[in-house]
Amino acid sequence: MLRQALPQITRRVLRQPITATIQPYRTISTSRYSSTDTETISTNSRVGKPDIPLRAGNIPTVTSDENKTSIAWPDGRATTFDNYFLFDHCRCSKCFHGQTKQRLKTLSEIPDDIHPIAVEVDKTGVHLTWSTSDAHKSSFPLEFLRRSAYDPPLASYRDDKESRILWNSKISQSPPTIRYDEIMNTEKNGQTSGRAILRLLNRVHDFGFCFVQDVPATGEQTKELIEKVAPIRNTHYGGFWQFTADLSHGDLAYSNEGLPAHTDTTYFSDPAGLQIFHMLSHPSPPGTGGTTLLVDGFYTASLLSTLYPTSYSLLSRLIVPAHASGTEGTMLRPPLSQPALRHDEKGQLIQLRWNNEDRGVLGQGWTPDEVKGWYQAARRYDELNRSEDAEYWVQLQPGTMLVIDNWRVMHGRSAFTGSRTMCGAYVGADDWLSRRAALTKQYEIRKKSILDDDWSLGW
């Protein structure tokens, strides 16, 4: 579960590295934001009282009228569902395709005055007989009703996807790593080791990055490895790419300039989920530099929300245009710009979009105070990201592939000289998260969802 263990910040003025007392590998909530917050950001505030798991014998009391169905839970709380909602979520074979997991019933097939004519409750759930001509029957597991409650929401079930391990520069002591042969070894049935791929993806989820060691330093075998993990996403850079300082693309990555900590493809409506790098060569000497930088953007965001909640709020609210315009024939601009810090419906930080080089023209629709406030907020966040506490510098070598959650962890590099060739690929966020969820289900390595198959879908 999530623990409130934010670092004791010993200095408010961030002139010196933050002597955060945070230890790496602490599971800490990512900061929370709700659009009503103007001054302070509640971190870790949970909805309602801590959840009290249903004891087997505890059966709620259920009553219905022509509009709604109310549930009085044994722990004293009451929730209400619109009858239309319940009928719409029926999972019987007439309403829901057992194999495709898709809804069969259309909205027009739900009578406006739908309501239960009979209600039964037992430990398997709530069973309703509806006012339809065929006396349609629906059954809802009690867990589903607790988890989907919205009037009011009950303390929500935080599945393991909410827990991340925030880290600072001390991660260098033992960074998350997995070996190439673990992934490439086939299981008894000749299948690629799904368990090892799940271990890799769980580490990427938990830490925001993971190294894969002993990868043959060829583009071909790197591509083969990536494709075993998840499908490669094609972009204007191609699918699997190799790059060097030849400005073959109109982007600084194709130069020998240093690049500050950033996330990639902020100019896409859907930024790449994984950024995967593998250095193929950089003879040094004579080459110099080209060291890789990693910063946990969720760690520094949690510091920002603690030190400067107003700044956190501004970076969470004000949209920032981004673009890629340096290559002939490419004029990428997302039709809907987004804030730097984006949150899910639970107010959990879910996506960081941070790229100073690709940032467009700010301020459209902002007030003068918001322009000033955003720059103050951005400079504060930038200072946290550049702190000795946050920066993890690592010299990549041929043979070590780096998988980064591009929605969370920023990467960068120091300027370099000499001939340096990197290869890698992007993977879509939905694609790697789907792969991880499907492997989790297949191997149930992590806590199984609290609901069985038909009810744990589409949240």
Ligand SMILES: C[N+](C)(C)CCCC[C@H](N)C(=O)O
């Ligand atoms: C990774 N590869 C070299 C192919 C492309 C790099 C793109 C860099 C771009 N400024 C961005 O942030 O998206």
Ligand SMILES: O=C(O)CCC(=O)C(=O)O
């Ligand atoms: O060359 C590197 O090490 C990183 C380049 C980079 O930041 C990028 O491709 O986005």
